[in-house]
Each structure stands twice: as structure tokens, then as C-alpha cells.
Amino acid sequence: MLRYLLDTSVVIRRLTEPKKLSREQTRILDDLERTGQPFAISAITLLEIAVLHDDRSGRITGDPDQVLHALDHPLCRILPLTIEVAAEVSAIGGTLRDPADRAIVATARVHRLKLLTSDERIIDSGLITVID
Numbered sequence: 001m002l003r004y005l006l007d008t009s010v011v012i013r014r015l016t017e018p019k020k021l022s023r024e025q026t027r028i029l030d031d032l033e034r035t036g037q038p039f040a041i042s043a044i045t046l047l048e049i050a051v052l053h054d055d056r057s058g059r060i061t062g063d064p065d066q067v068l069h070a071l072d073h074p075l076c077r078i079l080p081l082t083i084e085v086a087a088e089v090s091a092i093g094g095t096l097r098d099p100a101d102r103a104i105v106a107t108a109r110v111h112r113l114k115l116l117t118s119d120e121r122i123i124d125s126g127l128i129t130v131i132d
Contacts, residue, residue: 002077004028004131005040005108007117008048008100015067024131025116032075040077042085042107044100084110095125 006014013020014029021029032039049067071078079085081103088106089099096102101122108115108128116131117123123132 002038002040002111002113004032005042005079005104005111005113005115006045007104007115007119007122008041008045008052009118010116011041011045011071012049012052012067013118015070020118022118022132025118028116028131036075038075038077040079040107040111040113041071042104043078043080044103044107046071046078048100079107079111081107082110092127095127096121 010021010025018026029039031037046068049064052064085103085106088110089102092102092106092109096105098121101119104117105115105122105125105128107113114129114131115122118132122128123130
């Protein structure tokens with residue numbers, strides 16, 4: 001049973017800089033791994049990882065292929081961008097400007113998942129239950 005969706009920043013930190021995760025995020029992720037419970041990411045997270053590395057901003061340390069391939073994991077569920085998710089993106093309006101953030105929040109809402117994120121704009125939006 002899915003309970004959590006990981007924001008792109010949490011995925012990247014877990015795989016490249018785990019000490020930058022909050023204590024609560026680390027606890028949840030360790031518990032999921034220990035008990036064999038799945039977690040979810042939005043399909044747009046895959047695109048964000050590729051784009052963040054490609055922009056040479058240094059926001060992703062390490063090899064993006066390793067980050068992407070690490071998501072090919074038996075506990076990782078990649079949730080697609082569906083018509084229902086797109087409709088939810090529209091319904092949440094312009095509170096969040098970043099289209100990827102909007103898609104991630106909408107995916108969590110459609111699937112009724114808690115979102116692990118460190119993104120202050122998402123946290124401050126109040127659009128979804130977050131674990132920060």
C-alpha cells in the first residue's frame with residue numbers, strides 16, 4: 001500500500017546527499033526500506049532529474065544516470081501523469097508556478113499520498129500534507 005510520494009529534491013538527496021534530509025524524512029525512508037513498503041514518485045521527477053543535471057547548475061551531484069537507475073528499484077512506484085492528475089493541476093490553480101511542482105502536488109492529491117518535500121513553496125502552499 002502506497003503512503004508516500006517523494007518530491008524530486010528528496011529523491012536526489014536520498015541518493016546523493018542523505019545527510020541533507022530532515023530527521024523525519026530519513027526515519028520514514030529507512031522504515032519503508034526496512035519493512036519493504038513501496039514509495040512513489042511522479043513521472044515528472046524523472047524528467048526533472050535529467051533537466052536539473054543538464055542545466056549544469058550543480059544542483060545534482062554525482063552521475064544523473066546513477067540517480068535515474070537507482071529508481072529502477074522494486075520498492076519504487078512511478079506514477080504516471082494522467083488526465084486525472086492534469087485536471088488536478090488545473091484545479092490547484094497558480095498557487096505554485098513551477099509546472100513540475102504542480103504535477104507532483106497534484107499526483108500526491110489524486111493518489112491521497114503524503115508528500116516528502118523540502119520545497120518551501122510547496123510546504124507554504126498548504127495544498128497537501130507534507131513531511132518536511
